[in-house]
Amino acid sequence: xxxxxxxxxxxxxxxxxxxxxxxRGVAREIVAIGRRPDALARAVADGVVDRATVDVxxxxxxxDVVLLATPVATIEALLPDVWRVADPDATVTDxxxxxxxxxxxxxxxxxxxxxxxxxxxxMAGSEQSGYGQARADLFVGATVILTxxxxxxxxxxxxxxxxxxxxxxxxxxxxxxxxxxxxxMVSHLPHLLAFALVDAVLRSDPAAVGFAGRGFADTTxxxxxxxxxxxxxxxxxxxxxAQSLVAFRAALADLERLIAAGDAFRLEAALGRIRAARQGL
Amino acid sequence: xxxxxxxxxxxxxxxxxxxxxxxRGVAREIVAIGRRPDALARAVADGVVDRATVDVxxxxxxxDVVLLATPVATIEALLPDVWRVADPDATVTDxxxxxxxxxxxxxxxxxxxxxxxxxxxxMAGSEQSGYGQARADLFVGATVILTxxxxxxxxxxxxxxxxxxxxxxxxxxxxxxxxxxxxxMVSHLPHLLAFALVDAVLRSDPAAVGFAGRGFADTTxxxxxxxxxxxxxxxxxxxxxAQSLVAFRAALADLERLIAAGDAFRLEAALGRIRAARQGL
Numbered sequence: 001x002x003x004x005x006x007x008x009x010x011x012x013x014x015x016x017x018x019x020x021x022x023x024r025g026v027a028r029e030i031v032a033i034g035r036r037p038d039a040l041a042r043a044v045a046d047g048v049v050d051r052a053t054v055d056v057x058x059x060x061x062x063x064d065v066v067l068l069a070t071p072v073a074t075i076e077a078l079l080p081d082v083w084r085v086a087d088p089d090a091t092v093t094d095x096x097x098x099x100x101x102x103x104x105x106x107x108x109x110x111x112x113x114x115x116x117x118x119x120x121x122x123m124a125g126s127e128q129s130g131y132g133q134a135r136a137d138l139f140v141g142a143t144v145i146l147t148x149x150x151x152x153x154x155x156x157x158x159x160x161x162x163x164x165x166x167x168x169x170x171x172x173x174x175x176x177x178x179x180x181x182x183x184x185m186v187s188h189l190p191h192l193l194a195f196a197l198v199d200a201v202l203r204s205d206p207a208a209v210g211f212a213g214r215g216f217a218d219t220t221x222x223x224x225x226x227x228x229x230x231x232x233x234x235x236x237x238x239x240x241x242a243q244s245l246v247a248f249r250a251a252l253a254d255l256e257r258l259i260a261a262g263d264a265f266r267l268e269a270a271l272g273r274i275r276a277a278r279q280g281l
Numbered sequence: 282x283x284x285x286x287x288x289x290x291x292x293x294x295x296x297x298x299x300x301x302x303x304x305r306g307v308a309r310e311i312v313a314i315g316r317r318p319d320a321l322a323r324a325v326a327d328g329v330v331d332r333a334t335v336d337v338x339x340x341x342x343x344x345d346v347v348l349l350a351t352p353v354a355t356i357e358a359l360l361p362d363v364w365r366v367a368d369p370d371a372t373v374t375d376x377x378x379x380x381x382x383x384x385x386x387x388x389x390x391x392x393x394x395x396x397x398x399x400x401x402x403x404m405a406g407s408e409q410s411g412y413g414q415a416r417a418d419l420f421v422g423a424t425v426i427l428t429x430x431x432x433x434x435x436x437x438x439x440x441x442x443x444x445x446x447x448x449x450x451x452x453x454x455x456x457x458x459x460x461x462x463x464x465x466m467v468s469h470l471p472h473l474l475a476f477a478l479v480d481a482v483l484r485s486d487p488a489a490v491g492f493a494g495r496g497f498a499d500t501t502x503x504x505x506x507x508x509x510x511x512x513x514x515x516x517x518x519x520x521x522x523a524q525s526l527v528a529f530r531a532a533l534a535d536l537e538r539l540i541a542a543g544d545a546f547r548l549e550a551a552l553g554r555i556r557a558a559r560q561g562l
Contacts, residue, residue, distance in 0.1 A: 187492075204528035245537065
């Protein structure tokens, strides 16, 4: 049981973590830190958090676990403030969708002042955003990737693992760079393609969307995701994303070649191979 | 009320059309023509069709409306047979996802023997296929595009429109070439991208799929579609698909440029504009 938990950023993920922690009795006291007084007031009124503040220093002081749940660029920017005010035995973790840079910033700060940090990424959420969308069951059955390094405190890794498991998550440990490559491929690339696909229709044939069926709707659902969150993710993971795009372009070019050549036999074989893999998911 | 309806191809679309026509009393007698005796026998046993045959000539003879519901290359290949045996006052229509070539083949045949043909494309279906997936409500609320030309018989267009409306569809009239461009954009392109995305992951990082969340699952659902159907569609609509890919590549390249340049302001603006359009669907 955590004595005092601070959640910085009360959007979909932070709000859901606070809500789940409250419902499941994971923390005795929960403090919310955010920019929007209305969401903070609502969380206090709901009883989801015990107190709330717009001041990071005030919110983080005297806390056992700090969960950073803002867009990733803001997580990076907040780390020095957290480092200044957090208790020496506090554990700091986050929910950012990119891990390499955040972990580097934390480890650089730890050189001058030791403080336990464990990078985290719950693979939950949706195209929805904001505290109004928070759900106590958001992390139930979700994969939560933690990215400790050799420099990480073993007790802190255990504490963060237990936190997510208590919220219903399935914890997996990955190296920060491998994490970024993997999510670049299965999350960031699909988001970028969905945005580009919607944009392609808008530019070339806006009236065509009137004929879109369920295939288009599903394929582009995530193009309704929060622009501020995805701006940060695309920029924060641009190297891995660029690598994913190389693989994607190669795969697309191969299919196009078979189509242009009218090679029905090889095209059907390729689609069949891909379908079988997709059905196996 | 149709006196006698022939459905050629008893897969998801043909099977659902037969089932819906039976349930809604749209046709007095329904004949199924297919290649697979087991599906045919099952449809007869279910009472969905009155009789079934693997012989197109036998099945189509004496019929008022012929609905061609096979993969598109097979529709093209079947048209000369249908033309040979169909009654002079029969109406022939189809469910093919590409229309330009099918309509051309039909109009070429009509030069030597007049017979009413109306191209059709119900925008229904899913990544599922086969008679086992057929549903009586598949076309309820679905857009059904019909592609008559100046050469089309007005009575036949009315008959086919009423058929789909009786099955719950919303009929829209489009020029065959415009149809192919529109569905190339909102259906064929998303399918090709979904196949390529799955393939990119398989080639570069197969273990990454273990970390895929709902975004990846939704974006690639249609990559589990039938390879034979999609081989025909991609090949049959390759020109329009190639045009869609030009628009897609331009949209993707613009987003990539903003990411590579680290232009957070313009990137967020672009994502915001795309999101607003997607939310408006």
